Amino acid sequence: MVLQPSEAMPAYDPAKPDQRLRDFVRLLARQAARKFVEAERERASPDHLPD
Numbered sequence: 001m002v003l004q005p006s007e008a009m010p011a012y013d014p015a016k017p018d019q020r021l022r023d024f025v026r027l028l029a030r031q032a033a034r035k036f037v038e039a040e041r042e043r044a045s046p047d048h049l050p051d
Helices: 019-042
Strands: none
Touching: none
16 A cells, blocks of 8 residues: 555655644543543442452
8 A cells, every 4th residue: 555645635744743633642541531530439439349
């Protein structure tokens, strides 16, 4: 597979961070934080039996 740049695709500048990558990393971080909080709430709930 070969990536062919299109007219709509902005030129890649390695000196600048890719905004799409930043947004993707933020999305993954939010999901991980949400899962962590949910797991901690479940662990702390009164009806949760200790292992």
